[in-house]
Amino acid sequence: MxxxxxxxITEYxxxxxxxxxxxxxxxxxxxxxxxPEILINQVQLDERKYKVQASVGQGNWTETPWVxxxxxxxxxxxxKGFYIVYLFRKDMKGVYLSLNQGTTYIKNKYKGRKPRTKMEEVAxxxxxxxxxxxxxxxxxSIDLASYTDNSKNYMAAHICGKYYPLERLPENEELQNDLRKLIKVYQQLKAFMGLKNTDHFIDYLLNLEEIEDTQFQSDIQLVAPADTPRVPQTVPQKERTSEGMKWKRDASIAKEAVQAANYLCEIDPYHITFVSAVxxxxxxxxxxxxxxxxxSNFCRSLDVPGNIVSLCPNCHRSIHHANKAEKYLLIKKLYSLRKQALIDFGIDVPLEDLFVAYK
Ligand SMILES: [Zn+2]
Ligand SMILES: [Zn+2]
Structure with missing residues (x-):
């Protein structure tokens, strides 16, 4: 290998x-x-399970050949989909081993809407x-020293990997071990995909927050409210979820907050919705x-009633999805309502920093 x-690297x-x-x-x-044969033999890849393919470009030489x-x-x-790839730098100073993603689906779906930021988000x-x-x-991250569209996509789509500079190319054993280890990560990814096809899985990843939030909102309906003393609280635990490590949110604290707001929208109490069956x-x-x-930027818990506002679904969608101007109006209003409560819970944040957080 x-x-x-x-x-x-030396001849290309x-x-x-x-x-x-x-x-x-x-x-x-x-x-x-x-x-490809060398790879298959040295790592003993099962060819019924894996396909190994190299490319030097179609028609013309590519700046960044790959296997x-x-x-x-x-x-x-x-x-399309996800795969492992050895990507060579254009200047042939070295080669990356990368877990990467095919980008055609995102390119088409987000055409003219910065598709590369979506690739980065998936990664x-x-x-x-x-x-x-x-x-x-x-x-x-990876730097292919090449600025073709394809290269930029590889760089945006890179998930994890390792760089081998020419002057420090490891011996076969290490190269083989690295590849075996990355295949294990690849298999983990496959397990997460479950029965979803790759396009569906990408949509799922890009919408995870909303999917998770919908679940959280229905949990809030069911639980009894907490009774949190109005003093700074210790930072919550992190938990491993299907979205990775996340700070734990407690539905009963959120219930406490919406109850304190009398189940009204804190932007405007006249935003009456419907009576919840629960x-x-x-x-x-x-x-x-x-x-x-x-x-991580705060030494006191953010999961406290002082930081949780009660919103009608329309205002809630707006604060996440509205244009900048509308979003900022909502944030400003809620900030002025909660400034003192935040201080009581030991949370100090300037309004400008809060704006940045919603960008
Ligand atoms: Zn509202
Ligand atoms: Zn929200």
């Missing part, structure tokens, strides 16, 4: 200069035919969900004014 990677760019097209070229034949390992049940193409979600060690896979009260939802995801 080591000598194969080494050969590509030379071929690109001297041969206009990769067809009928000794190095490209070696890369396309022999390198991919596809779990056939997830995908057999670098266009970020998966980083949180998957259980792997940063000691094994320290490359939190509580027999006007239906409202609980929203953490300072998002729980920011808990």
């Amino acid at each position: 080591k000598s194969a990677l080494e050969r590509i 760019n030379n071929q690109v200069i001297h041969f206009f097209r990769p067809t009928e070229n000794e190095l490209s034949r070696y890369f396309l035919n022999d390198v 991919s390992i596809f779990d056939r049940e997830i995908t057999e193409s670098a266009m 970020l979600k998966l980083k949180a969900i998957l259980d792997f060690s940063l000691d094994d896979f320290p490359a939190t 509580t027999g009260k006007n239906f409202v939802e609980a929203h953490h004014l300072i998002p729980m995801s920011l808990q």
Whole structure:
């Protein structure tokens, strides 16, 4: 494996200069035919389960050649789904081992709406969900030194991996171990996908917060309210959820907050919705004014009645999805209502910082 990677790194760019097209070229034949074979043999990949494929580009040489390992049940193409890939830098200073994603679905779905930020979001979600060690896979991002659309997509879509610089290419044993370990992470991802196809799974990841929040709101309906003393509270535990490690939210504290607000919308008490079948009260939802995801920045719990507001579903959707101007009006109003309560719970946050949190 080591000598194969080494050969590509040292010879590739030379071929690109001297041969206009990769067809009928000794190095490209070696890369396309022999390198996948070497990988399969050295890591003893079951070819019924995995497809290994290399690419030097279609027609013209690509700036960043690659060798991919596809779990056939997830995908057999670098266009879609998730896969493991060795991605070579354009300047051939080294090669990355990367757990990556095909980007065609996101590219089409979010055309003209910054699809790359969505690829990054999917990668970020998966980083949180998957259980792997940063000691094994320290490359939190990758730099291919290439700025083609394809390269930018690979960089945005990178989930986790490792970089091998040419001058420090590890021996075969380490390369094989790394690949075996990454295959385990890949299999974890597959388990999370469950029965969803890859497009469905991407939609699911991008909507996780809302799916999770819907569940939280129905839990609030059912539980009895807590009785939290109006003093600073210790930071809650983190728990492993299907979305990765998250700060624990307690539905009974949220219930306490909506009860204190008399089941009315704190933006406007005239926002009457409907009578909840569970509580027999006007239906409202609980929203953490300072998002729980920011808990690490605070030394007191954000999961306290002072930080939880009661909102009608319309105002709740607005505070998450409205345009900047409308969002800020809502935040400003709630902030002025809760400024003192936040201080009582030991939470001090300037309004400007809160605006930033909602960007
Ligand atoms: Zn909310
Ligand atoms: Zn409202």
